Amino acid sequence: xxxxxxxxxxxxxxxxxxxxxxxxxxxxxxxxxxxxxxxxxxxxxxxxxxxxxxxxxxxxxxxxxxxxxxxxxxxxxxxxxxxxxxxxxxxxxxxxxxxxxxxxxxxxxxxxxxxxxxxxxxxxxxxxxxxxxxxxxxxxxxxxxxxxxxxxxxxxxxxxxxxxxxxxxxxxxxxxxxxxxxxxxxxxxxxxxxxxxxxxxxxxxxxxxxxxxxxxxxxxxxxxxxxxxxxxxxxxxxxxxxxxxxxxxxxxxxxxxxxxxxxxxxxxxxxxxxxxxxxxxxxxxxxxxxxxxxxxxxxxxxxxxxxxxxxxxxxxxxxxxxxxxxxxxxxxxxx
Amino acid sequence: xxxxxxxxxxxxxxxxxxxxxxxxxxxxxxxxxxxxxxxxxxxxxxxxxxxxxxxxxxxxxxxxxxxxxxxxxxxxxxxxxxxxxxxxxxxxxxxxxxxxxxxxxxxxxxxxxxxxxxxxxxxxxxxxxxxxxxxxxxxxxxxxxxxxxxxxxxxxxxxxxxxxxxxxxxxxxxxxxxxxxxxxxxxxxxxxxxxxxxxxxxxxxxxxxxxxxxxxxxxxxxxxxxxxxxxxxxxxxxxxxxxxxxxxxxxxxxxxxxxxxxxxxxxxxxxxxxxxxxxxxxxxxxxxxxxxxxxxxxxxxxxxxxxxxxxxxxxxxxxxxxxxxxxxxxxxxxx
DNA sequence: TTTTTTTACGAAAACGTTTTCTAAAACGAA
DNA sequence: TTCGTTTTAGAAAACGTTTTCGTAAAAAAA
Numbered sequence: 001x002x003x004x005x006x007x008x009x010x011x012x013x014x015x016x017x018x019x020x021x022x023x024x025x026x027x028x029x030x031x032x033x034x035x036x037x038x039x040x041x042x043x044x045x046x047x048x049x050x051x052x053x054x055x056x057x058x059x060x061x062x063x064x065x066x067x068x069x070x071x072x073x074x075x076x077x078x079x080x081x082x083x084x085x086x087x088x089x090x091x092x093x094x095x096x097x098x099x100x101x102x103x104x105x106x107x108x109x110x111x112x113x114x115x116x117x118x119x120x121x122x123x124x125x126x127x128x129x130x131x132x133x134x135x136x137x138x139x140x141x142x143x144x145x146x147x148x149x150x151x152x153x154x155x156x157x158x159x160x161x162x163x164x165x166x167x168x169x170x171x172x173x174x175x176x177x178x179x180x181x182x183x184x185x186x187x188x189x190x191x192x193x194x195x196x197x198x199x200x201x202x203x204x205x206x207x208x209x210x211x212x213x214x215x216x217x218x219x220x221x222x223x224x225x226x227x228x229x230x231x232x233x234x235x236x237x238x239x240x241x242x243x244x245x246x247x248x249x250x251x252x253x254x255x256x257x258x259x260x261x262x263x264x265x266x267x268x269x270x271x272x273x274x275x276x277x278x279x280x281x282x283x284x285x286x287x288x289x290x291x292x293x294x295x296x297x298x299x300x301x302x303x304x305x306x307x308x309x310x311x312x313x314x315x316x317x318x319x320x321x322x323x324x325x326x327x328x329x330x331x332x333x334x335x
Numbered sequence: 336x337x338x339x340x341x342x343x344x345x346x347x348x349x350x351x352x353x354x355x356x357x358x359x360x361x362x363x364x365x366x367x368x369x370x371x372x373x374x375x376x377x378x379x380x381x382x383x384x385x386x387x388x389x390x391x392x393x394x395x396x397x398x399x400x401x402x403x404x405x406x407x408x409x410x411x412x413x414x415x416x417x418x419x420x421x422x423x424x425x426x427x428x429x430x431x432x433x434x435x436x437x438x439x440x441x442x443x444x445x446x447x448x449x450x451x452x453x454x455x456x457x458x459x460x461x462x463x464x465x466x467x468x469x470x471x472x473x474x475x476x477x478x479x480x481x482x483x484x485x486x487x488x489x490x491x492x493x494x495x496x497x498x499x500x501x502x503x504x505x506x507x508x509x510x511x512x513x514x515x516x517x518x519x520x521x522x523x524x525x526x527x528x529x530x531x532x533x534x535x536x537x538x539x540x541x542x543x544x545x546x547x548x549x550x551x552x553x554x555x556x557x558x559x560x561x562x563x564x565x566x567x568x569x570x571x572x573x574x575x576x577x578x579x580x581x582x583x584x585x586x587x588x589x590x591x592x593x594x595x596x597x598x599x600x601x602x603x604x605x606x607x608x609x610x611x612x613x614x615x616x617x618x619x620x621x622x623x624x625x626x627x628x629x630x631x632x633x634x635x636x637x638x639x640x641x642x643x644x645x646x647x648x649x650x651x652x653x654x655x656x657x658x659x660x661x662x663x664x665x666x667x668x669x670x
Numbered sequence: 671t672t673t674t675t676t677t678a679c680g681a682a683a684a685c686g687t688t689t690t691c692t693a694a695a696a697c698g699a700a
Numbered sequence: 701t702t703c704g705t706t707t708t709a710g711a712a713a714a715c716g717t718t719t720t721c722g723t724a725a726a727a728a729a730a
Contacts, residue, residue: 019710029707031709049687072416073412077408115384117428281589340716353680388718392685
């Protein structure tokens with residue numbers, strides 16, 4: 001592990017450490033000939049500057065953090081792909097932190113990042129989110145911060161989301177057009193802004209089509225998949241069960257398929273299903289699943305780009321991007 | 336960003352920097368009363384040591400790197416979950432690098448890590464892998480290194496894989512039992528050890544059942560999904576098309592479903608399909624997909640545990656773990 | 671009492687950079 | 701020649717820790 005450093009280069013070249021450093025950083029103070037000599041030796045010894053020494057001195061880490069609730073979710077993996085591609089372009093390194101939808105973990109992680117370890121943070125909130133002190137803390141540290149998808153509306157930070165209200169509306173309207181009259185909503189927690197917006201779109205669509213909003217058709221789901229499954233099953237076992245289901249995340253659609261399969265309820269004949277999803281396999285499910293698909297890769301790219309802009313400008317902008325999701329009609333809604 | 340450091344603590348407490356440092360590190364040299372005072376002020380000011388200064392001084396980064404070919408793949412996301420859980424236990428940070436199956440990127444990334452940025456590396460190889468100079472380089476640096484799934488057999492490093500040969504054998508034998516006689520193998524590159532082993536299992540199973548190994552039924556797939564799709568389509572358009580397909584990764588199974596759907600070839604009646612896969616949706620595909628499922632989460636956990644063992648012992652062991660995959664029979668093979 | 675040991679802390683070096691400040695040499699102008 | 705300016709390089713400080721070493725004072729031993 002004994003790697004070559006500036007001192008060693010300086011010794012071999014009979015130069016001072018500072019001269020070598022300047023030569024490698026292409027300073028005008030150094031004569032071309034010296035630069036050449038230094039560069040040559042550095043190359044031949046495969047010199048690489050120590051990142052920690054450099055970070056300490058420059059107060060820059062060339063590292064960003066990505067905090068997400070989970071990773072076994074196609075939306076987030078695609079977003080990470082986008083983030084990584086931009087980070088690579090900027091020569092940055094990417095730290096990954098998973099909160100597992102656990103508020104306490106989210107707090108711990110944000111605290112870990114308050115000491116200069118990273119130059120910026122990309123974050124998608126966990127749902128068990130009552131207080132938000134930790135987010136204000138992060139913000140107070142002047143650490144560039146960009147939220148994506150699950151954003152925290154109250155904070156003056158950059159945000160990138162999709163048109164969740166419109167998508168919720170369109171999803172619900174689509175079910176109505178396909179003949180549904182009793183439409184259930186499998187909702188994610190309302191403390192997430194996207195949960196609230198999707199729900200609002202759902203309710204507005206019902207209103208606009210003279211359908212009642214029924215509380216017993218709104219299922220408050222959580223990160224506990226077993227409980228979600230139990231809720232959905234209970235829902236589908238009712239005698240006045242819904243004829244349409246709008247799932248707000250892909251896992252809930254899968255749970256719905258499973259419940260319907262076990263209860264021998266035919267999709268789309270007896271109940272139609274639409275879901276937010278980035279599933280590669282949506283088209284090959286039985287039946288193929290009608291989805292609202294978010295431009296996850298693009299979200300990641302935009303969020304990262306904005307973050308680097310903020311890092312460069314040392315200026316946390318109050319940016320708000322809203323990208324469009326697309327509704328892909330398939331058999332689960334009778335198309 | 337002006338965060339509190341040892342100097343500031345020392346000033347406020349009228350102590351020296353070294354005393355404060357020792358107090359916080361619970362050194363025996365410091366009296367309990369002083370420790371209490373120091374700790375109290377540190378807590379109240381939310382002191383957090385600068386990670387770069389600490390890393391520089393201790394020559395330890397508390398960070399590991401995970402290098403994988405892609406992330407939009409359930410195997411890898413589950414593995415990352417496992418890795419992250421162990422890393423968190425050890426108080427380590429996790430850097431993610433994606434090679435996108437690109438040899439050149441893999442080389443660049445391994446070079447980035449030769450300067451002490453990380454204390455260890457977890458790696459799953461990219462497939463376009465002709466030379467391996469960069470892996471030997473990494474190994475020479477004495478950087479603890481653990482391969483998982485796509486391992487490099489020739490290097491004396493720790494490795495964690497599944498029983499790929501046996502799984503390939505069982506998958507093929509299962510197709511044979513289900514009545515298939517012309518079984519195609521959608522193969523990943525043979526320069527990947529898992530590709531070779533899965534293929535060997537396939538061939539041995541054919542042999543053991545007195546079936547010929549036919550080169551034209553072995554499709555060499557790559558990371559180019561469009562080409563793979565074209566190959567598979569061509570395969571299924573032949574008049575002597577196969578009656579069984581063994582796909583070595585989940586993406587190829589999806590391609591197969593798509594090709595069969597477009598060509599109106601019925602699964603499992605006309606062709607049976609089995610695939611390595613960690614798809615959550617396997618059971619809900621049309622038809623449900625028979626899979627060989629790897630214990631991806633467990634692989635991640637084991638690989639990470641071994642890495643931390645290597646970091647602790649400063650001893651790169653020649654460890655080789657082989658976990659068992661499980662064959663889950665579903666409708667795509669007529670079950 | 672004197673000597674030795676232990677205790678509790680501080681000074682300073684070290685980690686490997688970057689950057690500021692200083693200085694010698696070379697050069698040009700007067 | 702002399703004086704100022706430019707060019708090139710080195711010395712030293714700085715980033716924030718940890719750790720080694722030194723040293724007073726206190727405690728223990730003689």
